[in-house]
Amino acid sequence: MDLSTTYLGLSLKNPIVVSPSPISEKLDSIRKLEDSGAAAIVLHSLFEEQIAFQSQELNANLQQGELSTPEAMTYFPDLEDYKMGPEGYLGHIRRAKEATGIPIIASLNGVSAGGWVEYAREMQQAGADAVELNVYYVPTNPNMTGAQVEDMYVDLVKTVKAAVTVPVAVKIGPYFSSLANMARRLSEAGADALVMFNRFYQPDLDLAKLEVKPDLVLSDSAALRLRLRWVAILFGHISADLAVTGGVHTGADALKCMMAGAKVAMTTSALLKHGPGHLRVMLEGMAKWMDENEYGSVAQMQGAMSQKNCAEPAAFERANYMKILTNYVAQPPAPMV
Numbered sequence: 001m002d003l004s005t006t007y008l009g010l011s012l013k014n015p016i017v018v019s020p021s022p023i024s025e026k027l028d029s030i031r032k033l034e035d036s037g038a039a040a041i042v043l044h045s046l047f048e049e050q051i052a053f054q055s056q057e058l059n060a061n062l063q064q065g066e067l068s069t070p071e072a073m074t075y076f077p078d079l080e081d082y083k084m085g086p087e088g089y090l091g092h093i094r095r096a097k098e099a100t101g102i103p104i105i106a107s108l109n110g111v112s113a114g115g116w117v118e119y120a121r122e123m124q125q126a127g128a129d130a131v132e133l134n135v136y137y138v139p140t141n142p143n144m145t146g147a148q149v150e151d152m153y154v155d156l157v158k159t160v161k162a163a164v165t166v167p168v169a170v171k172i173g174p175y176f177s178s179l180a181n182m183a184r185r186l187s188e189a190g191a192d193a194l195v196m197f198n199r200f201y202q203p204d205l206d207l208a209k210l211e212v213k214p215d216l217v218l219s220d221s222a223a224l225r226l227r228l229r230w231v232a233i234l235f236g237h238i239s240a241d242l243a244v245t246g247g248v249h250t251g252a253d254a255l256k257c258m259m260a261g262a263k264v265a266m267t268t269s270a271l272l273k274h275g276p277g278h279l280r281v282m283l284e285g286m287a288k289w290m291d292e293n294e295y296g297s298v299a300q301m302q303g304a305m306s307q308k309n310c311a312e313p314a315a316f317e318r319a320n321y322m323k324i325l326t327n328y329v330a331q332p333p334a335p336m337v
């Protein structure tokens with residue numbers, strides 16, 4: 001059974017990649033992930049704000065204005081609260097490379113095309129096999145147009161690509177008016193892969209304290225559907241590799257990603273819930289299904305159920321929406337207890 005795949009020009013032993021999370025902050029955890037079957041690991045992100053906060057003057061200015069605008073400033077952690085600053089992150093890349101035999105992908109999280117992207121080059125020099133650019137941006141200015149947002153993404157990709165020679169993946173969200181066009185523009189700007197999709201964490205409202213509070217809800221397999229749909233639509237239409245992140249919890253989930261057209265399936269929530277050993281369960285599930293259904297390799301199935309190759313391509317468009325609504329049968333209400 002050949003589970004191997006290629007991603008970002010890297011040869012991987014299987015398509016299961018660990019996506020960024022606190023689980024990759026410790027070398028012991030990284031070793032356990034490799035031992036359990038991880039084909040590659042995307043390290044936790046280095047944030048644009050962390051690099052900016054490295055300037056003590058900026059940090060002092062932020063603290064000085066904190067009391068005057070608490071609703072704006074108190075959401076940023078203090079400089080000393082960061083578990084790993086920029087220099088520590090680069091050292092972590094070096095140690096992770098020395099401790100493992102699988103690709104280590106660095107992660108940059110930011111939105112602007114400022115000097116912080118120079119850290120992409122330093123990540124490469126530290127030994128990173130690739131860089132994942134995690135663009136987490138929520139445009140709230142009503143004067144900012146969709147075109148301006150898209151241009152910002154494209155310029156950022158071009159800037160990072162100019163700084164490094166290793167492959168660059170771009171992790172994006174689904175909230176573009178024309179996602180297919182945006183994917184093509186990012187690919188043409190030099191993105192070697194698109195990671196779909198970034199989860200935009202939503203804050204909750206605390207009614208007791210009358211304040212906004214951060215809230216993290218781990219994904220489940222239901223989150224996979226949005227990713228599958230767009231990977232299946234984009235397969236064969238852009239040159240960049242496609243990766244799925246968000247909702248990959250089982251071997252069956254990973255198989256669906258391959259069928260849609262992804263090169264890799266990335267997982268984090270499942271590992272936070274079940275531990276690194278869950279990777280073995282996922283890989284065993286993949287191999288069992290492939291054997292039972294006479295698939296000899298992952299490459300054989302990649303894109304087999306994409307819109308390009310599907311017997312009913314309209315299922316990925318409006319027709320599926322109409323079919324679901326017209327065929328839905330309401331279930332009787334559950335008895336009151």
